[in-house]
Amino acid sequence: MSAQLQTADAAFDVEAIRAQFPVLAQAIRGKPLVYLDSAASAQKPEVVIQAVTDCYRHYYSNIHRGVHTLSERSTAAFERARDTVARFLNAPHAHDVIFLRGTTEATNLVAHSFVRPRLHAGDEILVTELEHHSNIVPWQLVAAEKGAKVVAAPISDRGEVDVDAFVACITERTRFIAIAHVSNVLGTLLPVAEIVAAAHARGIPVLVDGAQGVPHLAVDVQALGCDFYCFSSHKVYGPSGVGALYGRRELLAGMPPYQGGGGMIRRVSFKGSTFADAPERFEAGTPDIAGVIGCGAAIEWVEAIGLDVVAAHEHALTEYTMQRLGEVPGVRLIGTAPGKAGVVSFVMDGVHPHDIGTILDGEGVAVRVGHHCAQPLMDRFEVPATARASFGVYNTLADVDALVAAVEKVRHWFG
Numbered sequence: 026m027s028a029q030l031q032t033a034d035a036a037f038d039v040e041a042i043r044a045q046f047p048v049l050a051q052a053i054r055g056k057p058l059v060y061l062d063s064a065a066s067a068q069k070p071e072v073v074i075q076a077v078t079d080c081y082r083h084y085y086s087n088i089h090r091g092v093h094t095l096s097e098r099s100t101a102a103f104e105r106a107r108d109t110v111a112r113f114l115n116a117p118h119a120h121d122v123i124f125l126r127g128t129t130e131a132t133n134l135v136a137h138s139f140v141r142p143r144l145h146a147g148d149e150i151l152v153t154e155l156e157h158h159s160n161i162v163p164w165q166l167v168a169a170e171k172g173a174k175v176v177a178a179p180i181s182d183r184g185e186v187d188v189d190a191f192v193a194c195i196t197e198r199t200r201f202i203a204i205a206h207v208s209n210v211l212g213t214l215l216p217v218a219e220i221v222a223a224a225h226a227r228g229i230p231v232l233v234d235g236a237q238g239v240p241h242l243a244v245d246v247q248a249l250g251c252d253f254y255c256f257s258s259h260k261v262y263g264p265s266g267v268g269a270l271y272g273r274r275e276l277l278a279g280m281p282p283y284q285g286g287g288g289m290i291r292r293v294s295f296k297g298s299t300f301a302d303a304p305e306r307f308e309a310g311t312p313d314i315a316g317v318i319g320c321g322a323a324i325e326w327v328e329a330i331g332l333d334v335v336a337a338h339e340h341a342l343t344e345y346t347m348q349r350l351g352e353v354p355g356v357r358l359i360g361t362a363p364g365k366a367g368v369v370s371f372v373m374d375g376v377h378p379h380d381i382g383t384i385l386d387g388e389g390v391a392v393r394v395g396h397h398c399a400q401p402l403m404d405r406f407e408v409p410a411t412a413r414a415s416f417g418v419y420n421t422l423a424d425v426d427a428l429v430a431a432v433e434k435v436r437h438w439f440g
Contacts, residue, residue: 037334043419045070056389059427064209064368064415065393066259076322080315087311103314106321110269113324115245123304124317127268128236129159131255135232136163138280140201146172149198154180154405155208158398160234184211184360188219202231206238210397211360212368221250236260241366243332246271263323267316277303284309335418339367342416349429355436359411370411376439378410388431
């Protein structure tokens with residue numbers, strides 16, 4: 026591969042992109058920062074930082090219930106962000122979008138407000154072996170309460186989810202399906218549309234954990250056909266502590282509130298309360314107003330680049346990284362599914378991943394090490410942990426070369 030990454034857009038300039046991220050212009054332990062931990066949390070471009078700062082400097086106020094100018098400005102900016110998320114996901118209407126603290130809270134909301142009332146003893150919730158803990162534990166909690174169980178569909182040695190193998194795990198007791206769009210450890214892109222179609226043919230609703238989906242590829246919830254889709258802002262260059270849940274309107278309309286408080290009611294009295302429609306019903310209390318506005322700014326920033334361009338850029342990085350690391354003696358890649366998105370996990374003979382991470386940090390290279398909140402997946406591959414390099418739109422071939430050079434240093438230290 027040439028030194029210049031090839032993307033879907035010849036005008037794409039990765040150095041111009043990098044210049045928009047203040048955090049990248051620094052040295053770590055005397056070495057230029059190479060940030061390869063975007064799957065955990067992506068860095069923030071100046072436009073997002075400015076959007077949050079502008080809110081606090083110029084028009085911050087609580088939203089929806091104020092009649093003064095600052096409140097009206099904040100409310101308008103907050104709701105513009107909702108419109109932006111709806112467009113980003115191709116949701117039928119902005120009212121199908123609920124703002125929450127992230128993917129984890131969104132999953133818990135669906136677990137307790139939608140799934141829990143429908144579960145009975147002996148019922149099953151179907152996931153896959155590659156799920157993040159946030160797409161396992163909430164289902165385990167409601168299943169344990171109801172005497173139901175969580176079942177995991179298998180994955181291949183390459184980290185793929187086969188549709189036929191998945192469908193074979195659906196039984197007459199399956200009441201709900203929850204799957205990742207993209208694995209946070211393997212980068213595997215799941216066959217979501219096919220799984221949703223098979224589930225709906227059996228009358229089973231589906232939630233898609235899109236935390237690793239939205240940073241890497243265009244998402245169309247109507248084309249996917251899913252009933253719920255959730256993601257976290259901080260994975261897609263926005264502030265942390267903010268996320269969104271898309272839900273089909275007819276399902277949201279039948280779900281009871283997950284939390285009670287201000288803003289989610291129609292009328293409160295000591296005889297009882299009545300509740301607002303979605304999305305307000307599920308947005309109790311004062312939200313992270315500036316964070317939501319920053320999330321909207323981040324999405325607009327990504328849209329301006331183009332998700333097809335982002336996907337092509339990151340695919341080139343991923344392929345190059347797998348090639349280069351695959352040439353290092355003693356390195357084993359974990360997850361080699363074709364078409365994977367922006368994540369490369371690996372282990373090294375005789376070296377614990379934590380030692381890999383420590384030595385790489387000494388070279389200015391930031392990767393994630395550990396079980397990545399996916400311990401069942403570690404058990405599947407019979408490893409305690411992996412080292413994981415994950416990419417953002419700001420990464421370059423030079424970053425990959427620095428990673429490989431640092432991995433070679435690890436090999437020599439432990440060789």
